[in-house]
Amino acid sequence: MGRPLNVGMVGCGAISAQYLRTIERLPELRLVAVADLDPGRARTAARSHPEAEALGVDELLADPRVDAVLNLTVPAAHAEIALRAIEAGKSVYGEKPLAATTTEAARVLREAEDAGVRLGCAPDTVLGTGTQTARKAIDDGLIGRPMAATATMVTPGHERWHPDPDFYYLPGGGPLFDMGPYHITALVTLLGPVATVFGAAARGRDRRTIASGPRKGEQIPVMVETHVTGVLVHASGALSTLVMSFEGEATRAPSIEVHGDEGSLAVPDPNRFDGPVRLAAAGEREWRDLPVTAGYTEAGRGVGLADLAATPEGEEPRAGGVLAFHVLDVMESLLASAHTGKAVTVSAACERPRPVPLRDTPSAERA
Template sequence: MGGTVNPLRVGVVGAGTISAQYSACLQRLPQLRVTAVSDLSAERAGALAAEHEGARVLELPQLMAADDVDVVLNLTLPRTHAEIALQALAAGKHVYGEKPLAMDVAEGRGVVEAAAAAGLRVGCAPDTVLGTGVQTARAVVDAGEIGVPHSATAFMTTPGHERWHHFPDFYYQPGGGPLLDMGPYYITSLVHLLGPVERVVGVSWRPSPTRTIGRGPRAGESFEVTTDSSTAGILVHASGAVSTLVMSFDTWAARLPRIEVHGTGGSLSVPDPNLFDGTVEVYSAASAPEPGPGADHEANWRDAGVRAGYLDAGRGYGLADLAVALGEGRAHRASDEVALHVLDVMESVQRAAATRGSVELTTTCERPEAIASPVDLTAAAVGA
């Protein structure tokens, strides 16, 4: 992935809070060059454009029509993700967006079909799975170091965003909740590690009818909880492996791993999938201590080291991977196919919880190509 690259010209739509993290990465990635910014706030758009030499502020229709924009980076609110993506595709632009791909599977399917018809690429966060954390964990799985993987657990448990977020209401309304908010990081990681999902079972609940804001101008104000704040799901993968997923805004403290994968020959501890790196640990059945009192199983966990993934990655590396993929003529890893499948998993878990049944998924995806070794994307030279 070295050599010389011609940067993909990026038009950013949405200059809100998350754009700062993208901007910092885009400035150091030679595969990408920001040429235009559009936002409802001209002040915010101007501040973001000023961080990129030569970038200018445009109204949305102008950005979509601009000859020097190859790809639209869609950082708008979730409810407009599909709308903006469809506009960009109609204008002949590739698209990369924040998660989720769309508000529901039907809407997301429309984006995927429009891209295929136009011969254009759509990418979607999370791209945290392309960092050294999940990719090293995948390298361990693919090398057979834990035998045949048969199960996984994934836990995201917090006491709730209202303790720190100034405007947390959305997280407790339909369209919010822990599954839709944080599920994409965990489910996308499980797809990379174990492959696509075929069937799910789900339950959900809400222990508290109201929440009280802890910080900011509305501190002390209470609001109603109108969606479930905890969800648990059983995911049956096409490979036969089974994952247990728990997403909660109701847990004060928990000594739980973020993700663990278990196989016939050992276990694997995966770092926080909301981050790009972290320590991957492996437990080998071959070196397990003899059973009985005093057996030190903790000592059998070992650091796997950094084996694979994009080094020092941050938000925007999925878009850089898309740019490299275009040049190499391969599929990009943070794809619309994966994002649509992850959206289907979440929607199906919610439906299973509502109906107290099992739901068969309507989508699938290829397990994305692994990043087989540590890769520094900032090392590529820029062409003329």
């Protein structure tokens, strides 16, 4: 590009601080505008970046300085902001999920393609050294042919710590839509796209009580399933078992394990960029840590936006809209299967994302 990608950030909630730290240290990105429904939050975020200006959403989308919109709104607003940004000729990188529904997401994909702008979506955690080192171990044949995987996330629910947890329990939220994108994106990165799913789901309570902040003690409605489990049948033939739950206090289950006919891998938490990858090879009694061999080192949230900016013209970004649409379809299909009791075919196709060689930053010369 010859210059940094000028970014306009819409949404200054809790996750924005992590993006701001990454943008600050990546020369490929420059924050020029910030908007939020709360103008005070926008002004606070803008003060952390000397070139950034606090604007209204309409002003930000119309600002000719902005090359790409970083969409950090709540899930229900993801599609609306993305479509408005695309209409304004901006590329878009958004928090997960791509949209609240596959119907909305399909329109976002279509409009982005028609407008000739780039579309990316979190999670970009899978571009870090944890998942990428595990992927390289699989590709190098260290566990033989991958046969199965497990992915587990169990927590009591975000109302324990989040002062405004309402959106976690509205459509587009719940453990599957909140945390599922991390685990499913990692599974697709490791084992390839999903062809068919079998699902089951339950809702433990109709209301939850906020436990911290100024709204402590307030009850909020629960409108989504809070325990979702299922089997993902990958196109490769591998089977992944998924458990996403806001109905448990804790778990000792590993975030992800992958099992092959010559060994097993323990993969770090896909909500993190790094962490140890452990191998139990056939005939070995002990797990051993593998050296870091792939992925962006010292990565943080927002590295996917820099990777998108560095992706050669005509190639799909590693944390791209097509992958995010596939992951969203997997999640919707799991819930459809849970409601019907039947297997559901995942219709949104995608390719396994390109691997990330071991490197420091996603510069254009090396993407």
